[in-house]
Amino acid sequence: MLTLFIAALDSTVVATALPTISAALGGAEHYAWPLTAYLASSTVSTLLCGGLAFHFGLKRTYAFGLTLFAIASALCAAAPTIEALAALRLLQGIGGGLLEAGVFIAAAVMLPPRDRGPYLGTASAMYGVASVIGPVIGGAVAQGLSWHVIFVVNIPIAIVALALSSSSLSGRGERSRATQFDAAGSALASLSVLSLVALFSLAGGAFPLVSLRAAALIVLFVILTFALYRVEAAASAPVIPMGLFGRPRVVAGFISGFCVQFALMAGVTYLPRLLQESMGIAAALSGAALIPMTLALMLGSNVSGVLFRKSGRLRAIALTSSSLVLAAAAAFIVRAQGLTAPSVTLIATALGLGVGVGMPVSNLSAQTGADARDAGKATSTAMFFRGFGGTVSTAVCGMLAPTASPVGTAWTFCAVLASAVVGIAVSLSIARRISS
Numbered sequence: 001m002l003t004l005f006i007a008a009l010d011s012t013v014v015a016t017a018l019p020t021i022s023a024a025l026g027g028a029e030h031y032a033w034p035l036t037a038y039l040a041s042s043t044v045s046t047l048l049c050g051g052l053a054f055h056f057g058l059k060r061t062y063a064f065g066l067t068l069f070a071i072a073s074a075l076c077a078a079a080p081t082i083e084a085l086a087a088l089r090l091l092q093g094i095g096g097g098l099l100e101a102g103v104f105i106a107a108a109v110m111l112p113p114r115d116r117g118p119y120l121g122t123a124s125a126m127y128g129v130a131s132v133i134g135p136v137i138g139g140a141v142a143q144g145l146s147w148h149v150i151f152v153v154n155i156p157i158a159i160v161a162l163a164l165s166s167s168s169l170s171g172r173g174e175r176s177r178a179t180q181f182d183a184a185g186s187a188l189a190s191l192s193v194l195s196l197v198a199l200f201s202l203a204g205g206a207f208p209l210v211s212l213r214a215a216a217l218i219v220l221f222v223i224l225t226f227a228l229y230r231v232e233a234a235a236s237a238p239v240i241p242m243g244l245f246g247r248p249r250v251v252a253g254f255i256s257g258f259c260v261q262f263a264l265m266a267g268v269t270y271l272p273r274l275l276q277e278s279m280g281i282a283a284a285l286s287g288a289a290l291i292p293m294t295l296a297l298m299l300g301s302n303v304s305g306v307l308f309r310k311s312g313r314l315r316a317i318a319l320t321s322s323s324l325v326l327a328a329a330a331a332f333i334v335r336a337q338g339l340t341a342p343s344v345t346l347i348a349t350a351l352g353l354g355v356g357v358g359m360p361v362s363n364l365s366a367q368t369g370a371d372a373r374d375a376g377k378a379t380s381t382a383m384f385f386r387g388f389g390g391t392v393s394t395a396v397c398g399m400l401a402p403t404a405s406p407v408g409t410a411w412t413f414c415a416v417l418a419s420a421v422v423g424i425a426v427s428l429s430i431a432r433r434i435s436s
Helices: 002-025 031-058 058-079 081-110 113-142 156-169 183-202 211-235 242-246 248-278 284-290 293-311 313-332 341-358 361-371 371-398 406-427
Strands: none
Touching: 002 031, 002 058, 002 081, 002 113, 002 156, 002 248, 031 058, 031 081, 031 183, 031 242, 031 371, 058 081, 058 156, 058 361, 081 113, 081 183, 081 361, 113 293, 113 341, 113 361, 113 371, 183 211, 183 248, 183 371, 211 242, 242 313, 242 371, 248 284, 248 293, 248 313, 248 341, 248 361, 248 406, 284 293, 293 313, 313 341, 313 361, 313 406, 361 371
């Protein structure tokens, strides 16, 4: 949870502090590079973590990711240019992705399904904690605190986390290296993911979504995905078992995670703009207005984990989550013309509760729907879909609402409402009850 916290924190705090960082390093023209580099590499390593853990062992993979993350953080703090920072953030993202997936794979390795609920709920809540603390630190940086602090603070936390994981992380799940590592599948998966991340990260900024560049990236993604399917279908130990996509419960977990993260990122990225740009509320106060949303997310995540442990009723939890998100999105759409700061806080709190309730569902459904030997790879793939949901949300909501306004609010939460409807539909494929 410590490592998940700093990995999640690095996404939120750097995004807030980037204007200050780019000004200090004299790279305003490459403003977004450090953020995009981290997003791309962490998305790839999240997807590959299960295969790496299967081949090299979870404990080794996790320790490598944590060490790389800490070293890259120290180097980021000393970066002399924005280009150097982007390159180092690429390395940091590799470590960060391994950490994020590794936490949830550890739960699959160390605990029976029902007992994972409280741990996955609390671990998922770390994203909420990071989303509160990140903008606070980023704001402090913008007001004069050295930007180097953003990266230096990771180092002592990483050292403590490495000591704890080295002594406590179970050795179970360590695998033999008798099977050859799926290098071809890993390379194709990486390139396929990078083409997709590039499409949604750059569309609307570097080029329009309807353009030759966007079309070229889509064609590249299709070709690479087809090649990946052929290679993985023939591999003895594929990094991404294609059989996972033939299991309804696993696929439902993937889509559920995508929808939950889509809703979360729509709220996290759009609502501060709405409060600041449309209602004239200061940045610090707008952040405070959304703290109840984050607290509700943490509460929902922890409560759903505990309820799952007691009852095992996973489908009911998934349906409750999507229904709450749908109700909150509908409220934003209906009230778009007459929203006030208190009403935004109230509806956002309901949104956060719904997102929190659904956060543990994705991994639990994917893990319990897959064979035991593929649980780690199913977890990695579920984490990828969840992260990708956030990437798509940021791009789509940015295009639907280039400015914060009643019309922008309606369009943004129409997209969230659509994701909630999809979430309700796929919940019907999630196991009604997990017995043990």
